[in-house]
Amino acid sequence: MxxxxxxxxxxxxxxxxxxxxxxxxxxxxxxxxxxxxxxxxxxxxxxxxxxxxxxxxxxxxxxxxxxxxxxxxxxxxxxxxxxTFPPEWNRGIRLVTSLVGHELAPTPTRAGRFSxxxxxxxxxxxxxxxxxxxxxxxxxxxxxxxxxxxxxxxxxxxxxxxxxxxxxxxxxxxxxxxxxxxxxxxxxxxxxxRATEKRYRLIVRTGDISDRVGPAPSGTNIVFNQKASGFLAAVSTREWRVYAGPFPLDHVPSDDELLDTARAAFGFDLDLELASSTTFYEAxxxxxxxxxxxxxxxxxxxxxxxxxxxxxxxxxxxxxxxxxxxxxxxxxxxxxxxxxxxxxxxxxxxxxxxFALERARRARLALADVRAIGVPDDADLGPAAQRRRAEITARLAADRVDTAGVTFDERYDTSPVVWPSGGLGAPWRADVYEDDPRPGHRAPDGVVDPYGGTLYDRIGTSFALLVLSPDRGVENAFLDAVGDLPFTVVHLDGLRDRYGADNVLVRPDHHVAWRGDTLPAGGATAVLDRILDRSPRMTDFFPPPGLNTRGTVLVVPGRGENQRTYARLGARLAADAYHVRVLSGVDEVAGAAADPDLVRPLVLIGADTGAASVGALVADGRTAADAVVLAGLPGYGTQGPESWDEELDTRTHCPTHRGVLTAEATPGALSTAVDSALLDAAYGSTADLPHLLLVGDADPYADRAALTRVAKALPRARLAVVRDGHHDVLNDLQHRSVAAEIVGFLEALRDSDPLVPFVSVESSAW
Known part of the structure; x- marks a missing residue:
């Protein structure tokens, strides 16, 4: 052994x-x-x-x-x-009064449902x-x-x-x-x-104790008694891990004190040698x-x-x-x-x-309750002792939590290097997990041949394109684009419904990077550029040195725009001591808003489709922002410009902005329909969050009646109509006045503590 x-x-x-x-x-x-x-x-x-x-x-x-x-x-x-100990010692994790005591609640070994x-x-x-x-x-x-x-x-x-x-x-x-x-x-x-107390993980050595525990004792146990608590787990046939404590932070327990607790976990008197002790904290x-x-x-x-x-x-x-x-x-x-x-x-x-800290706190409360009930001596088999053990079992069962989410849900759905999936889905939970094939989530695994080979075996260390339909057009496009990037193609039958698309690109760490029936604008190259961070990325504009940051603004661009199109707006707001972060899409909002270094108030600015998406996030209560600016919120239906010049004219008359758009042209972007569900949420919102609605009076895509209605329906809102402003109202000729309007809005937020209604609804004659 x-x-x-x-x-x-x-x-x-x-x-x-x-x-x-x-x-x-x-x-x-x-x-x-x-x-x-x-x-x-x-x-x-x-x-x-x-x-x-x-x-x-x-x-x-x-x-x-x-x-x-x-x-x-x-x-x-x-x-x-x-x-290092016989595998037959593994019987799942048992909740016991001691190694030789009474079982309080067995924890079954769970089958690998998701793996x-x-x-x-x-x-x-x-x-x-x-x-x-x-x-x-x-x-x-x-x-x-x-x-x-x-x-x-x-x-x-x-x-x-x-x-x-x-x-x-x-x-x-x-x-x-x-x-x-x-x-x-x-x-x-x-x-x-930081912790308020400390505990110890010990390794203790025993002699031959098989006469007391049998030749195949349970290798993994969680002990609850009046002196010992926590794991008692075999490391070898002669070494066991056992917990001791808690102790005050300034207390240094003696070896005898630690070993006394260890003996209580075994449940009988035995010679123990302390091989090692490691301090740990609930922190x-x-x-x-x-x-x-x-x-x-x-x-x-x-x-x-x-x-x-x-x-x-x-x-x-x-x-x-x-x-x-x-x-x-x-x-x-x-x-x-x-x-x-x-x-x-x-x-x-x-x-x-x-989650781990909260679970530890709950466990501490459960232990206190168990000891308040009183753990009977293992030798006591009387009716009163049996009733107390049953009461303890019921108390421990109340705190049992599945940890499937902790095990499998390493979601990266707000990552800048996965293709946006169009929604964040259900919130993360420690106790819940379901296979989710959307970008950022772990790709569902499974056996792909009758001889035991798994999908993850097939992927190996490469990027992998899962082709789930007979059409090989997307496959060929990727093969043309990958160059010498480690890449493999996997053809699978019968899994289209499980993945929700004909094609799924999986990263080498088993997370979905992109999925779709067809490629987006820019093709396979655009997908790879985003996944490998070769495309334009999130851009930050910071206040000048020496100025205290007055707040944070997150900007979500619209159709056909990117971070560079907001350089002037970002620089102008930064000059007024605001930190401006321009995102590449609405899917980055949650991750960016969770940045602990951001200064409040936190304001979301969305433009065009970005405005619709931000408005929907706010309406659903899925953002931690303090206020929102919706600029150029489009109306329902499509209006396709007949030429690139016409599209530029409907966007802006500003030569600088036109030049930026032309340098990285995406003609026809404004012909792409906006998701009606996003518009429904944005226009139907009654969110109690300060809103600034910005729209140009020369914007052919604006739904003027709907904007007026939403401005009046929102509890705290201002509708600002920009004279001669076009669709890209944040970047048109009037960008200086628009920036000033936004700064005024931001200052009103900073002056309100807490945020209370600070403007009355204003409409316009258009």
Whole structure:
């Protein structure tokens, strides 16, 4: 039978030059090396420890989503083979009064409804051993006894000082734990809730206790009694992980105090040796950014939270980042693609951290209730004791929560590098998950051949186009556009309804990037440009140095416009001390509005279709904005200009704006019909949120009667009609007056505390 391993790191000399230098040889750092090296990236790993000290209370349970990663990395079977206690000890997670006590409520092992894989229990020691062996086979250096002491960013990369040696790397990845030296040297602060007490995860060694617990005891238990609480889980046949505490932050418990709690978890007196103890806290500490220039953070270096699935979150970071770094280093994408790593992972990590902290608080209350009921002695089998155990069982059942959303719902639907899907869908929930094939969501997996091969096996490390109909036009367009980007085409029958489209583009991290029956304007190239961040991206305009930011404005462009068309408006509002962020579409609103660095009040400005979409978001209550500006809100029906010159005339008479539109012309954009559902929501809104409605009196697309009605129906609104203004009213000849009108609106917001009706409805003779 295997015991817990202590494995020295390979003594390979570090290269002088490397694509990615990874700091930290824990599971996340080693996983990053596997992920990147599998994509042809030259990597090296350093750690200040000389060996992997594996007798510690690391992660043990791995979700089906994590097991999917193990399978793609080619290490799954070797991890399975590294069992450190007999697999027959795995009986699910049992809620018990002690290891030899009474079962309060069994937790059944759930089948993998959403995955081809099942959850797996192996101690962190097994993972690190297999990862190190895998990297040694690939020739990836993992050097122990090497400490990062400083680094300097250059135009080409990072010069890292490592124990007296300089290593040149294109990127530096910090995977060096909660006290990350990389994060500290990069000057990246953390935010979140601090703990008010502390607990300990212990590894204790036993002798042969089979005479008390039998030859096959339950390997995973959650204990509830008057002295012990939390996990009691086998790490090997002689080592067990057990929790102790809580203790005051300033209290340092003795070994005897910790071991006394451990014995209570076993439920009988036994000799125990304390092999290791690790402090943990019910807290949340998340880095303000996961990327600073050429420095990136993953795992606990980026986010520390209440225990329970943390390692899986770190693996999720690695998988999200891996393909992006590989694409940038191979020249398939600009460096800016790496910004989406922070945009996608940090909101997800925050959601999960918030859930974990709330769950820990509920568990603390449940434990208090259990102990108030009073856990009977295990030997007490009387009626009163049985009644109390039944009462405890009912109390614990009330707090049982499924975590399917935590396991599978790594949604990136507000990401700038997925194709907009036209809606955010149901809010994220920790306890709910359903396969969702919309862009940004995890592509539904499944077996694609009768011999066990899965869709994820077929995708491998590439982008994949799923072709779900006989038509191969989209497939051929992508094959013409991808160049040497790693790309595969998968033909599948009978899955069209499951994915909701004839064609689905899946990213290498298994998330849907685009889906459709036909390609959008710009074709396959336009799709790839957005997914790889090669298209125009979100643009920020900041107040001049020395001025305090007075608020934030998010701008959503309309048909045929992009971020560059709002350069003058952005610069003008920024000069009045407002931070202006121009988005590429309404799907970025939620992600942008969640940025913790934005200054309130937060105002959404939508133009044309952007106005319709923003109006619909506000009407549905799906935005955290403080106010909204709807500019050039179109009417129902289509009005197709007969020529590009006519379209320019209906848009604007401003030569600067016409020049920007002509430089990147999308003729016929105004002929595209606006979704009537969006218009219904915008025009029918009675949202109690301040509105400024801007419209040009020479706008041929405006529905004048409908605009007047909505202005009068809204509780707080101003309808401003711009004389001689055309459809692109924010960018027409009158843009100075329009900017002044918006600034006046913003100042009225700032002066209202709380926001109260500050203008009366005004209509116009048009």
């Amino acid at each position: 295997r015991d817990v391993h202590v494995v020295p790191f390979p003594s390979d000399a570090l290269p002088d030059d490397v694509d990615v230098l990874i700091v930290g040889a824990g599971p996340v750092g080693l996983a990053a090396a596997i992920e990147l090296s599998s994509r042809g990236v030259d990597v090296a790993v350093i750690d200040r420890a000389r060996e992997a000290t594996l007798i510690r209370a690391g992660a043990m349970g791995h979700t089906p989503r994590v097991v999917e990663h193990f399978r793609r990395w080619g290490v799954l079977q070797r991890i399975r083979d590294e069992w 081809s894989e099942e959850a797996l229990r192996r101690p962190q020691s097994a993972l690190q051993k297999v990862f190190l062996e895998h990297l040694a086979f690939r020739g990836v250096p993992v050097a122990g006894g090497r400490e990062l002491t400083a680094f300097r960013e250059t135009a080409e990369g990072v010069d890292a000082d490592v124990s007296g040696v300089t290593v040149r790397a294109r990127y530096l990845l910090g995977a060096d734990g909660g006290s990350s030296s990389v994060r500290r040297l990069a000057g990246i602060p953390r935010d979140g809730e 949340t500490r998340i880095a303000r950014t996961f990327r600073s220039g050429r420095v990136l953070l993953a795992g606990d270096a980026a986010h520390v939270r209440t225990p329970g699935g943390n390692l899986g979150e770190g693996f999720g970071d690695v998988v999200n980042l891996g393909w992006k770094l590989a694409a940038v280093l191979a020249g398939h994408a600009p460096d800016s693609l790496l910004d989406s790593y922070d945009r996608e992972r940090r909101p997800h990590n925050q959601r999960v951290a918030d």
